[in-house]
Amino acid sequence: MEVGFQPKFKILVSFYQIAATLGPVYGVRLHEDFTRWTDFMDAISLDLLGLTYPDACIGSMGDRLLLAGLWPIFSIMLGGAALACCALAEWLLSGRADALRRDLVRATLRRLLYWAILVAYLVLPSVSRSIFKARQCESFNVDDLTAERRSYLVADLDVLCSADDDEYSGLDAYFWAFFVLWPILFPLAFLALLLSIRSEVRAQRVRATARACRFLWRDYDPRFLFWEVVDLGRKLSLASLVLFIQTDTGSSKILRLFVASVVSALYLAALALARPFKRDDDLYLACTANLFLACCFTSGTVIQLCESAAYEDMCKALVGFDSARGASEFVIALTAAMLAASLLVVLFKTVSAVRMPTIRLCSSGRPPVLELSPECHFHGFISHCWGTGQDQTHTVVRQLQLLLPGVRIWLDVDNLEDVGRLEESVRDATTFLVFLSAGYFKSFNCRRELYAALGSNRPFIPIQEADVDKGGASIEALKAECREHCVETAPPAYPSYSGPGEMLARVFEATPPIVWVRVNAFQLESLKAVAMRMLLHSPYYASRPAELAGGVMVPRQPGPCAFSGPVTILVCRDNEGAVGIARALKTAAREGRGSTASAETVTIRDAEEALEGVNAAPLSGHVVCLLYLNDKTFLDAGGAVARLVQAAMDRRIAVAMVHEQDPTCGGVPFRNFFQQTPQVLLQPPYKLFDTVAVPLYPAPEHRTVSLRLALSSMGAVPCDAGPLQRRWELLRRRIAVARLVRRRPAEPCQQPVVQP
Incomplete structure (x- = not known):
C-alpha cells in the first residue's frame, strides 16, 4: 500500500494557490496581526516571482508582464538543457553506441515532457494572476464636487486605466498574448495529451508517452481521466479569470466572493457525486479543501462587510462581529486546519503503508508494471465454486488488490452482469486463476469457464484449498473429481476438447497448484506466488524475464534469522521426524550470512543422553527442546517422548513445538494432541500447550516461513535486526525463562545460560 504523496501535494498546493488570492484578487484585507501567515500562504502558493523580486525592482509594467509570462518557459528550457547534458554524458561514458543514443534521446524527451507538465501545472495559477495585473484596476474619486472618478492599475498607480494612456494601451498586446498562451493553450495542451493516451490508460497498457504524462492522470479513476483539466479550470477561474468581473471596482465589492463561493460549492458537489480519485483518502482531502475554500470565501464576504464604511456599525448590525478581526481569525483557522489535515492524512497513510506494504521486485525494489495485453481488460479471471470457495476467493482478490495496487481481477460479485457471457469474460483476462476446492469440477459453470480458458489458451494458475475442514480437498480427490465430471464432448467454448486427460494436464501438471x-x-x-505467476504471463515481463529472476518480495516480511550465541537443540529419538526438522532448522540458520553466529553454533544433541545420561556433558549456552507434533507424537511404546519433555521442563528448558500440516507426513488437526498427550503435561505446572506451536507446511515457500518462525520461537532474531531489536528479543527470552522458573518447583538442576 502506497502513501500517495502526489495527489495530497497537489490538493494542498491548489488550496493555498486559491486561498492566497483572497487579498490581491478579492480585496479581502485580513487583520494586520496575521500578515506573517499570509506571507506563508504566498510561499506555499508557489508564486516564485512575487516572492523573489518586488515589482518596483523589475522596471516598467511591460517588463514585469514579459518576465511573468516568460520565466516558466525559461525554466522548462533550462531543465531541458540539464537533461540533455546528463544524457550526453551517459552516452559518452557508454562508448557512443548508436542504439543507446536513440534510447537516450527518447528517454530525455519523455523526461522533458514530464518536467514541462510539472512546471506548467505548478505555476499556471500564479502566472495567470500576474498576467491579469495588466487589467486589474481600482477606481479613485479625484473630484468631490463633480464626483469624477479615475481608475489606475493596482500594480502600478502611475498607469491610468484608459485607452488614452499610451502605456496602458501598450499592455494590451502583452496581456492577450500571454492570456492565450497560459490560461488557454496550456490547459488545451494537457487535454490533447490526455486524449492521445486515453485508450492506453483505460486499458492499463501504459506506454512511454502515457508514463511521461502520469502527473496528470495517475491519481484518478480511468473513467475520469480528464478530471485534472476540470480541476485546472476551477483553479484558473478562482485565481485569475474572476478578475474579469467588475474590472475597476471588483476588489471592493462582494460579487467576486459570491461567485467564488458558488463555484467552490458546485465543485464540492461534483467531487462528492463523481468520486474521481482512485483512493478514498484523496477524495476526502479534496472535499475538505473545497469545503474550507467555500468557508474562506464566505468569511471574506463578512470581512468586506465589516470593512465597509457605507453605514455606521455595519459589521455589528449585519454580522454580529465588533470588527473584522473575528472573521480574519476564522479564515486563518481554516487555512491552518487545511495544512494540519493534510499532514494528518499523510501521517495516517504512512503508518498504514508500513502496516500494509505492497509487492515489489527483488531485482529493483520497485512495484511491478501491471501492463495488459491489447485484447484484455483484466489481469486475471478467478474461477471458483460458490459452495466451498466463495469466501476465500474473495480474500484472494481483495488481498491481491492491496498488495498490487492497480491489478484488475474479474470476480463474479464485482463484474458478473450476465451469466451467459462467462466465456467472453474469461477471454477478456490475461490469466485464468482456478481456486480448487471440493466440488469445483462438479459445477457446470466452473466447467464452462475451464473450457473457455482452454479454448482461448489462457495460462492456468491453480490455487488449492487444502484444508478439508474449510471446504478443501487433496490433490488426489480433486483429480478424481476432474476425471469423473470433465467428460463433455465438444463443449461450445472448446470444440476440440480431448477429454479429462487434457484438463488434468492443464490444471495439475503444467504448473503445480499453489497451496492456499x-x-x-x-x-x-501464497499471494506472492499467485502474483509472481500473473506477472510472468504479463506482456511487459514476457519480454523482460530478467526483471523477475529474483522473484518478488514484500518489505518487512519475515527474513532469515540467526542466533546471537551458541544454541543446543535437544531432540528425542522416539519423536519420529524431529531429527530431520532439527537439521532443517540448522540449515535455515545458515541463511543468516554476515550475522553474529553461523550454523556451526547450532548443536543437535540427543535429549535422552543430555538429560538422563550418566556421562553426559553439561549443557551450556541457550538450550531448547524440540517437539515435533504429528500423528505419532507421545504414542511411542516406552513413553520416552513424554518423559523427556517433562524432564526438560523440570530443568526449565524451553520447549519449541512445530506442528506438521502435511497429512502424508502424519499431519493431524491440533485437537488430536489433547487426546495423545499425557494429562500430566496438560495440567499445571507444565501446561505444555500454553506455548504456541509453529505450523509446518509442506510447500517450499511456506516451509521456509515455518522454519524461520520456529527459529524465532527458539530465540533467533532477524539477521537485519538492529541493536534495539536484538535487545528486545533477548529480553523476551529472559521473560520466557522467568515464567518457567515461576511455574516449576525448585530443583537442584543446572540453569540454562542465556547469551546476549
Missing part, C-alpha cells in the same frame, strides 16, 4: 494457506505470513507467501 489462510494464516498471516503463510497467506502472504
Whole structure:
C-alpha cells in the first residue's frame, strides 16, 4: 500500500494557490496581526516571482508582464538543457553506441515532457494572476464636487486605466498574448495529451508517452481521466479569470466572493457525486479543501462587510462581529486546519503503508508494471465454486488488490452482469486463476469457464484449498473429481476438447497448484506466488524475464534469522521426524550470512543422553527442546517422548513445538494432541500447550516461513535486526525463562545460560 504523496501535494498546493488570492484578487484585507501567515500562504502558493523580486525592482509594467509570462518557459528550457547534458554524458561514458543514443534521446524527451507538465501545472495559477495585473484596476474619486472618478492599475498607480494612456494601451498586446498562451493553450495542451493516451490508460497498457504524462492522470479513476483539466479550470477561474468581473471596482465589492463561493460549492458537489480519485483518502482531502475554500470565501464576504464604511456599525448590525478581526481569525483557522489535515492524512497513510506494504521486485525494489495485453481488460479471471470457495476467493482478490495496487481481477460479485457471457469474460483476462476446492469440477459453470480458458489458451494458475475442514480437498480427490465430471464432448467454448486427460494436464501438471494457506505470513507467501505467476504471463515481463529472476518480495516480511550465541537443540529419538526438522532448522540458520553466529553454533544433541545420561556433558549456552507434533507424537511404546519433555521442563528448558500440516507426513488437526498427550503435561505446572506451536507446511515457500518462525520461537532474531531489536528479543527470552522458573518447583538442576 502506497502513501500517495502526489495527489495530497497537489490538493494542498491548489488550496493555498486559491486561498492566497483572497487579498490581491478579492480585496479581502485580513487583520494586520496575521500578515506573517499570509506571507506563508504566498510561499506555499508557489508564486516564485512575487516572492523573489518586488515589482518596483523589475522596471516598467511591460517588463514585469514579459518576465511573468516568460520565466516558466525559461525554466522548462533550462531543465531541458540539464537533461540533455546528463544524457550526453551517459552516452559518452557508454562508448557512443548508436542504439543507446536513440534510447537516450527518447528517454530525455519523455523526461522533458514530464518536467514541462510539472512546471506548467505548478505555476499556471500564479502566472495567470500576474498576467491579469495588466487589467486589474481600482477606481479613485479625484473630484468631490463633480464626483469624477479615475481608475489606475493596482500594480502600478502611475498607469491610468484608459485607452488614452499610451502605456496602458501598450499592455494590451502583452496581456492577450500571454492570456492565450497560459490560461488557454496550456490547459488545451494537457487535454490533447490526455486524449492521445486515453485508450492506453483505460486499458492499463501504459506506454512511454502515457508514463511521461502520469502527473496528470495517475491519481484518478480511468473513467475520469480528464478530471485534472476540470480541476485546472476551477483553479484558473478562482485565481485569475474572476478578475474579469467588475474590472475597476471588483476588489471592493462582494460579487467576486459570491461567485467564488458558488463555484467552490458546485465543485464540492461534483467531487462528492463523481468520486474521481482512485483512493478514498484523496477524495476526502479534496472535499475538505473545497469545503474550507467555500468557508474562506464566505468569511471574506463578512470581512468586506465589516470593512465597509457605507453605514455606521455595519459589521455589528449585519454580522454580529465588533470588527473584522473575528472573521480574519476564522479564515486563518481554516487555512491552518487545511495544512494540519493534510499532514494528518499523510501521517495516517504512512503508518498504514508500513502496516500494509505492497509487492515489489527483488531485482529493483520497485512495484511491478501491471501492463495488459491489447485484447484484455483484466489481469486475471478467478474461477471458483460458490459452495466451498466463495469466501476465500474473495480474500484472494481483495488481498491481491492491496498488495498490487492497480491489478484488475474479474470476480463474479464485482463484474458478473450476465451469466451467459462467462466465456467472453474469461477471454477478456490475461490469466485464468482456478481456486480448487471440493466440488469445483462438479459445477457446470466452473466447467464452462475451464473450457473457455482452454479454448482461448489462457495460462492456468491453480490455487488449492487444502484444508478439508474449510471446504478443501487433496490433490488426489480433486483429480478424481476432474476425471469423473470433465467428460463433455465438444463443449461450445472448446470444440476440440480431448477429454479429462487434457484438463488434468492443464490444471495439475503444467504448473503445480499453489497451496492456499489462510494464516498471516503463510497467506502472504501464497499471494506472492499467485502474483509472481500473473506477472510472468504479463506482456511487459514476457519480454523482460530478467526483471523477475529474483522473484518478488514484500518489505518487512519475515527474513532469515540467526542466533546471537551458541544454541543446543535437544531432540528425542522416539519423536519420529524431529531429527530431520532439527537439521532443517540448522540449515535455515545458515541463511543468516554476515550475522553474529553461523550454523556451526547450532548443536543437535540427543535429549535422552543430555538429560538422563550418566556421562553426559553439561549443557551450556541457550538450550531448547524440540517437539515435533504429528500423528505419532507421545504414542511411542516406552513413553520416552513424554518423559523427556517433562524432564526438560523440570530443568526449565524451553520447549519449541512445530506442528506438521502435511497429512502424508502424519499431519493431524491440533485437537488430536489433547487426546495423545499425557494429562500430566496438560495440567499445571507444565501446561505444555500454553506455548504456541509453529505450523509446518509442506510447500517450499511456506516451509521456509515455518522454519524461520520456529527459529524465532527458539530465540533467533532477524539477521537485519538492529541493536534495539536484538535487545528486545533477548529480553523476551529472559521473560520466557522467568515464567518457567515461576511455574516449576525448585530443583537442584543446572540453569540454562542465556547469551546476549
